[in-house]
Amino acid sequence: MVKRIGYAVAAPLAALILAFVVSSAVLLLSGSNPLTAWSNMWEFGTRLETILLAINRASALYISAIAVAIGFRMNLFNIGVEGQYILAAFMAAAVGSQIGPMNPILHVAIILLTAVAVGAAWSGLAGLMKVTRNVHEVISTIMLNAIAVAGVVSFLLAKWSAGSAGASASQTLDVALDPIPESGWLPSLNPLVEFFTRDIKRIDLFSFVLVAVAVGILYHFLINKTRLGFDLRATGANPMAAEASGVNPRKTILLAMVLSGAVAGLVGLGDLLGDAHAYNLRFFQGLGFSGIAVALLGRNNAIGVAFAAFAIGWLERSSGVLEVRGDASREIVTIMIGIIILAAVIAYALVERRRAADEARAAAAATEREVPA
Amino acid sequence: MTTVAERPAATVPPAEPPFWHKRWIRYSIYAFSLALALSVTQEFAKLSTSDLTSSGTWSIALGWSVPILLAGMGGIFSERSGIVNIGLEGMMILGTWCGAYGTLLWGPWWGLAFAALGGALGGLVLAVATVTFGVDHIVAGVAINLMAPGVARFLSDLLFTPRGGSITQSPPISGVGSFSLPFLAGGTLFGWQSPDILGAIEDWDLFFISDIGGILRGFVSDMSWFTLLAYLLVPLAVWLLWRTAFGLRLRSCGEHPIAANSLGVNVYKYKYYGVFIGGALAGLGGGFLSVQLSGLYKEGQTLGKGFIGLATMIFGNWQPVGTALGALLFGFTETLRLRDPNAAHGLLLLITIGLAVIAFRKLILRQLEGLIYVVLAGIGMAFWYFSTDSVPNQLPRITPHIAVLVVLLFQTQHLRPPAAEGQPYRKGDT
Numbered sequence: 001m002v003k004r005i006g007y008a009v010a011a012p013l014a015a016l017i018l019a020f021v022v023s024s025a026v027l028l029l030s031g032s033n034p035l036t037a038w039s040n041m042w043e044f045g046t047r048l049e050t051i052l053l054a055i056n057r058a059s060a061l062y063i064s065a066i067a068v069a070i071g072f073r074m075n076l077f078n079i080g081v082e083g084q085y086i087l088a089a090f091m092a093a094a095v096g097s098q099i100g101p102m103n104p105i106l107h108v109a110i111i112l113l114t115a116v117a118v119g120a121a122w123s124g125l126a127g128l129m130k131v132t133r134n135v136h137e138v139i140s141t142i143m144l145n146a147i148a149v150a151g152v153v154s155f156l157l158a159k160w161s162a163g164s165a166g167a168s169a170s171q172t173l174d175v176a177l178d179p180i181p182e183s184g185w186l187p188s189l190n191p192l193v194e195f196f197t198r199d200i201k202r203i204d205l206f207s208f209v210l211v212a213v214a215v216g217i218l219y220h221f222l223i224n225k226t227r228l229g230f231d232l233r234a235t236g237a238n239p240m241a242a243e244a245s246g247v248n249p250r251k252t253i254l255l256a257m258v259l260s261g262a263v264a265g266l267v268g269l270g271d272l273l274g275d276a277h278a279y280n281l282r283f284f285q286g287l288g289f290s291g292i293a294v295a296l297l298g299r300n301n302a303i304g305v306a307f308a309a310f311a312i313g314w315l316e317r318s319s320g321v322l323e324v325r326g327d328a329s330r331e332i333v334t335i336m337i338g339i340i341i342l343a344a345v346i347a348y349a350l351v352e353r354r355r356a357a358d359e360a361r362a363a364a365a366a367t368e369r370e371v372p373a
Numbered sequence: 374m375t376t377v378a379e380r381p382a383a384t385v386p387p388a389e390p391p392f393w394h395k396r397w398i399r400y401s402i403y404a405f406s407l408a409l410a411l412s413v414t415q416e417f418a419k420l421s422t423s424d425l426t427s428s429g430t431w432s433i434a435l436g437w438s439v440p441i442l443l444a445g446m447g448g449i450f451s452e453r454s455g456i457v458n459i460g461l462e463g464m465m466i467l468g469t470w471c472g473a474y475g476t477l478l479w480g481p482w483w484g485l486a487f488a489a490l491g492g493a494l495g496g497l498v499l500a501v502a503t504v505t506f507g508v509d510h511i512v513a514g515v516a517i518n519l520m521a522p523g524v525a526r527f528l529s530d531l532l533f534t535p536r537g538g539s540i541t542q543s544p545p546i547s548g549v550g551s552f553s554l555p556f557l558a559g560g561t562l563f564g565w566q567s568p569d570i571l572g573a574i575e576d577w578d579l580f581f582i583s584d585i586g587g588i589l590r591g592f593v594s595d596m597s598w599f600t601l602l603a604y605l606l607v608p609l610a611v612w613l614l615w616r617t618a619f620g621l622r623l624r625s626c627g628e629h630p631i632a633a634n635s636l637g638v639n640v641y642k643y644k645y646y647g648v649f650i651g652g653a654l655a656g657l658g659g660g661f662l663s664v665q666l667s668g669l670y671k672e673g674q675t676l677g678k679g680f681i682g683l684a685t686m687i688f689g690n691w692q693p694v695g696t697a698l699g700a701l702l703f704g705f706t707e708t709l710r711l712r713d714p715n716a717a718h719g720l721l722l723l724i725t726i727g728l729a730v731i732a733f734r735k736l737i738l739r740q741l742e743g744l745i746y747v748v749l750a751g752i753g754m755a756f757w758y759f760s761t762d763s764v765p766n767q768l769p770r771i772t773p774h775i776a777v778l779v780v781l782l783f784q785t786q787h788l789r790p791p792a793a794e795g796q797p798y799r800k801g802d803t
């Protein structure tokens with residue numbers, strides 16, 4: 001047990017250190033001083049405001065990672081979180097802007113449910129293709145990503161955009177849907193934080209972080225304490241054994257995809273309901289793919305993923321200072337994150353191999369004891 | 374005791390297959406039908422421009438098909454060796470950046486070579502992760518796709534900003550030269566202006582004949598030298614993969630690595646070759662995009678072409694020739710999007726005609742299963758065509774993605790991916 005936890009912590013730690021060393025080397029080669037860069041980043045990153053921003057970012061990353069993890073648990077690859085959450089955020093923004101002002105709880109609930117339903121439907125398409133025609137979900141979700149983002153959202157955004165100057169507006173960045181009335185906004189958690197610390201300027205801690213926490217708890221409960229979770233894990237570990245013991249693989253695949261998409265639908269809503277309040281072209285992209293990385297780093301574990309999401313979110317949010325101070329391009333952090341991911345998955349693969357070897361050795365020793373030569 | 378006289382084995386020679394089963398005849402018939410459908414569409418769609426079959430359109434389409442073709446070919450080399458390559462997009466991005474930087478320093482040809490090197494480096498990372506360390510192929514590919522834009526942006530800030538570019542783009546660069554074939558398309562021969570035969574035919578404005586003239590002229594006029602090289606890669610890849618020992622070994626690693634190993638093939642080495650070559654080709658495609666088609670590196674200019682390349686590879690059934698045809702098709706839709714969105718409306722009619730042909734073929738071959746869907750889809754397309762005047766500009770952009778989903782949904786029995794694709798392999802596995 002101690003050994004298992006040791007492996008689980010050592011691998012990401014080694015990845016972090018390696019990434020740190022490599023990116024320092026890159027900084028040196030590009031003529032920057034890594035020491036001042038890192039110390040500036042640390043100083044900026046430990047400010048309360050930066051940490052709050054990192055938490056906002058981490059909650060989106062966390063939900064995205066949980067969406068991916070649901071699939072991972074049964075060896076399903078939902079590469080399509082990207083398309084699912086953008087389409088879902090778009091539809092939720094469209095619905096939210098057309099209704100209300102009304103009871104805030106009802107309004108927010110309708111928006112959230114729309115996003116969940118749209119995400120679930122879009123990934124359910126990939127699930128249907130898999131169970132009816134055996135189309136591999138990696139390919140279908142990659143294609144559905146492009147169809148959602150470059151096709152459906154792009155088309156409808158041009159069609160529905162507010163103050164519709166029509167085609168000419170589509171050339172500018174100012175294309176946006178109507179804003180959501182204030183009753184559909186999520187409140188800021190600043191008063192709560194200020195109660196414990198000090199005044200916060202210009203930055204809101206989204207209450208969306210609570211949604212992320214709820215998703216994490218539900219995920220943990222679903223995977224570890226329910227029949228469906230057991231079926232998912234059993235199918236992931238050994239599909240044939242699972243089927244033999246009465247798991248319906250098609251139903252499980254479809255359910256896993258739908259659930260994954262339902263969670264994915266929530267990814268963009270923190271920014272939408274906490275800050276932007278309208279869907280526009282500046283809307284975040286790339287959270288879906290980052291979510292895959294976070295899920296891998298956190299090993300699909302509700303707690304591990306939370307640590308990973310905060311680490312990545314913090315790196316992304318505190319890197320801005322590098323450019324402001326002229327130390328280096330902030331993209332060094334993107335490179336760093338990439339190295340962390342690669343190094344971590346390699347480390348996990350090595351650990352896994354090591355564990356399998358340990359197990360085989362133990363099994364061999366056990367048989368030898370039982371059957372004396 | 375009776376003996377049964379042994380009957381001599383039947384010596385009936387295998388029936389000569391009907392002449393239309395010969396491959397080249399079949400392909401000619403396909404090409405002919407496609408050209409006919411295009412000119413019928415052109416005629417009936419009453420387009421203001423003759424864009425569906427003009428030499429200009431097809432010349433540009435040929436150019437825009439090259440990045441897709443190279444990415445798809447990169448996918449073939451990688452996946453034939455058994456490694457699924459989701460990282461094509463990232464390798465392409467590295468190619469766009471390296472191509473632009475190399476061109477700035479040493480000129481376009483060296484720039485393209487540098488682009489291949491950049492893509493190959495991405496391939497090397499994928500190979501180290503998947504082959505040496507046994508990481509899941511999709512995971513490693515996603516990591517490369519995450520990292521490549523960051524690398525490109527970091528390097529742009531470092532190297533393009535001081536040269537008059539910015540963090541998101543390079544200063545303008547010029548590509549390699551282009552040429553037109555003499556006689557067929559009026560190219561020059563040792564400084565002498567030859568006649569433009571296909572151009573003249575295109576100008577006759579006759580139904581079908583001029584359309585064919587236009588399409589053919591598009592393939593031979595105003596073509597960059599690199600486009601020619603890229604398309605020469607298709608027969609080269611067929612030869613390399615199916616006619617040499619190298620190709621046999623590489624493909625055996627993708628079909629059955631354990632068997633390959635037992636026959637003395639160094640599976641790791643060939644997987645490395647496949648992914649490395651694949652990365653180089655994808656990088657080359659990216660380099661062509663920045664150096665030749667765009668005239669500069671710009672952030673995000675691949676627009677998911679790596680994924681389209683992957684889609685094209687599946688569309689082409691992991692075969693170079695099929696991939697080339699797919700790339701041409703998707704280059705064509707891309708061109709319609711860029712040149713004349715109205716012409717894209719004609720595509721609907723083209724698809725309708727295509728569906729009608731498929732339905733007819735199914736009917737005479739008595740493949741009644743699925744016929745109803747084809748007919749319904751055809752009616753739907755026809756309705757869409759006749760009830761509207763234009764299609765959303767987004768449609769051509771996502772045509773490749775829809776096409777691949779349709780192929781995967783309805784033609785799965787005709788697809789044959791490498792058998793051991795995506796499976797981890799350790800030496801000593803049994």
